[in-house]
Amino acid sequence: MAEILVITSGKGGVGKTTTSASIAMGLARAGRKTAVIDFDVGLRNLDLIMGCERRVVYDFVNVVHGEASLKQALIKDKRFDNLHVLAASQTRDKDALTKEGVEKVLKDLAEDGFDFIVCDSPAGIEKGAFLAMYFADRALVVVNPEVSSVRDSDRILGLLQSKTRKAEGGQRVQEHLLLTRYNPERVERGEMLSIADVEEILGLKVIGVIPESPDVLQASNAGNPVILDEQSAAGQAYTDAVARLLGEERPMRFTTAEKKGFFAKIFGN
Amino acid sequence: MGLFDFLTGKKPATASLAKERLRIIVAQERSTRGGPDYLPLLRRELLEVIRKYVNVDAEAVKVDLVRDGEHDVLDISVSLPDRTP
Numbered sequence: 566m567a568e569i570l571v572i573t574s575g576k577g578g579v580g581k582t583t584t585s586a587s588i589a590m591g592l593a594r595a596g597r598k599t600a601v602i603d604f605d606v607g608l609r610n611l612d613l614i615m616g617c618e619r620r621v622v623y624d625f626v627n628v629v630h631g632e633a634s635l636k637q638a639l640i641k642d643k644r645f646d647n648l649h650v651l652a653a654s655q656t657r658d659k660d661a662l663t664k665e666g667v668e669k670v671l672k673d674l675a676e677d678g679f680d681f682i683v684c685d686s687p688a689g690i691e692k693g694a695f696l697a698m699y700f701a702d703r704a705l706v707v708v709n710p711e712v713s714s715v716r717d718s719d720r721i722l723g724l725l726q727s728k729t730r731k732a733e734g735g736q737r738v739q740e741h742l743l744l745t746r747y748n749p750e751r752v753e754r755g756e757m758l759s760i761a762d763v764e765e766i767l768g769l770k771v772i773g774v775i776p777e778s779p780d781v782l783q784a785s786n787a788g789n790p791v792i793l794d795e796q797s798a799a800g801q802a803y804t805d806a807v808a809r810l811l812g813e814e815r816p817m818r819f820t821t822a823e824k825k826g827f828f829a830k831i832f833g834n
Numbered sequence: 835m836g837l838f839d840f841l842t843g844k845k846p847a848t849a850s851l852a853k854e855r856l857r858i859i860v861a862q863e864r865s866t867r868g869g870p871d872y873l874p875l876l877r878r879e880l881l882e883v884i885r886k887y888v889n890v891d892a893e894a895v896k897v898d899l900v901r902d903g904e905h906d907v908l909d910i911s912v913s914l915p916d917r918t919p
Contacts, residue, residue: 712852719860723867755847762853766860 567675569682570810571701573725575717577688579709580745583781585685586614587792587800588705591807593648594792597680600639602670603653604697605687606661612652616788617642626654629666635673644793649679659693667696690724700730703739705772705810709746710758718742719767741772743806748777749822760820773806775799776819869899880910888914 572585582603589601602625603611612618617640623633628651635651642648651670654661674682686697698704704725708718722740731738744763751757764770778799784791792807794800798819805815866873877897884890890912898909 712856715856716859716863719863723864752849755849758849758852758856762849766853766856 567671567679567682568703569671569684569701570703570705571684571686571698572705572707573686573694573698573721574688574707574714575690575694575721576709576714579707579714580775580781581688581707582611582614582685583785583791584705584707584743584745584775584803585611585683586790587803588807588810589648589650589681589683590615590642590645590790591792591804592681592683592810593642593645595807595811596647597811598647598678599681599683600649600651600674600679601683601685602651603685604662604693605685606653606657606659606693607655608687609653609655611685612640612650613788614785614790615642615650617650617652618788621652624652624654625670626657626661628670629662635670635677659687659691662693662696664696664699668700671700690720695724695728698725698729698738701725701738702731703741703810705741705743706769707743707745708763708767710744710748710752710763711746712758715758715763715766722767722769740769741810742767742769743773743775744771745775746777747774747820749820753822760817771817772809773802774817774820775802775806873897873899880912884912890915 570588572581572588574581585601589599593599601611601615603609604625605611606626609621609624612621620640623638625638627633628635628638639649639651642650671682684697684701687693706718706721708714725738725740726732729738742764744760747760748757752759760771760774776798778791778797780794780797780799781791784794784797784800791797791800792803802819805818808815877895880897881890881892881895884895894913896909896911900907900909
């Protein structure tokens with residue numbers, strides 16, 4: 566049975582698309598047949614992060630409106646042939662998606678034997694974000710250790726508990742928290758909220774912590790999701806998060822500051 | 835914090851302040867969540883009416899929906915300013 570996983574956050578710019586790309590790639594690399602759908606109609610970007618922007622012919626809205634088949638619109642990844650991308654429309658607006666249309670696409674993907682359907686939500690709490698979360702079985706809430714992101718995440722957690730198909734049926738979407746852009750040095754200096762702070766405020770344990778890393782920008786530049794960069798701390802942290810999503814237990818890495826030398830201590834770096 | 839920061843009098847760390855502010859606002863937002871949409875507007879209009887007669891602060895009017903068995907009870911409380919001697 567296909568599991569529908571929404572990647573959401575409320576606030577923009579926290580790393581939803583980066584996370585969707587890496588998580589989808591990680592699930593495919595772990596042998597799961599995975600589709601990743603960009604719900605940000607009008608502001609398509611997942612294709613760029615996945616490195617398939619020049620191969621988009623038909624998009625999600627075309628499929629919803631019956632202008633193309635799902636098969637025509639799914640872009641097969643060049644690195645993993647069990648990974649498919651469904652791009653957002655760049656020309657239509659967010660009203661081009663309907664609940665029935667989205668439900669049909671998800672159902673068809675499930676019937677095609679996909680194990681995971683990753684829904685990359687747009688920012689905000691409007692129609693696109695609502696549709697991305699509505700059918701979810703699980704949700705990965707991406708949060709930065711920063712006041713506005715934490716507050717918006719709490720709002721999104723509230724919506725997941727009330728405005729989803731599961732909630733309406735008296736069930737619960739399984740929620741996970743992914744802390745990104747984490748800087749252990751700044752946390753140790755008392756300048757940034759810690760993992761424990763965020764967990765305490767939101768009442769949820771993190772499933773992964775992605776350290777702030779220049780490798781993320783480099784990965785986006787190249788269209789290679791950062792999870793493929795095995796040298797990178799951010800990439801390895803995403804690999805751990807995928808393993809935990811699949812039920813494995815792994816200790817957290819990259820969450821404490823590296824020991825500084827004598828001079829760095831004196832001058833406070 | 836390094837010795838250098840200490841000597842130059844760098845600003846105090848702010849993470850604990852962020853946590854405290856978030857704790858309060860998140861608790862407040864959770865308490866109003868799921869209630870009817872008209873509550874904030876009702877509260878604001880009540881405040882305006884009361885202010886025609888008594889000078890109260892913005893925090894003086896509290897409007898809550900309390901569940902009491904089968905019924906919902908609209909609980910409105912207004913705290914008046916201290917009587918000046």
